[in-house]
Amino acid sequence: MENQKRRFERIKPDTRYTVRTLMQHNGIIYNAQIEDISYSGAFIRIPDGVPQDLNVGDKCYFVSLSEYDSSSTNRLCKVIRRDSECMGLDFLS
Numbered sequence: 001m002e003n004q005k006r007r008f009e010r011i012k013p014d015t016r017y018t019v020r021t022l023m024q025h026n027g028i029i030y031n032a033q034i035e036d037i038s039y040s041g042a043f044i045r046i047p048d049g050v051p052q053d054l055n056v057g058d059k060c061y062f063v064s065l066s067e068y069d070s071s072s073t074n075r076l077c078k079v080i081r082r083d084s085e086c087m088g089l090d091f092l093s
Contacts, residue, residue: 024061025054041080041090050082062089
């Protein structure tokens, strides 16, 4: 497999702050945990499992709500990788 260089450095979340993370697909909201994130995408874990009908190439929303400064992020994404518990997202917006 060819080694792909990332466009942006991925970082792990700072555990000193609480960020509620959600993934929305087909109108259903799922709790999520950020494994790592960059300007161009994120790798997230869905504790209840990635929805069976969510496939590579599908679009979904990544939502993060910070309890530290009351900010929020809502990004349209494309699924670029998935398994039963985790998924890789490419931010489109």
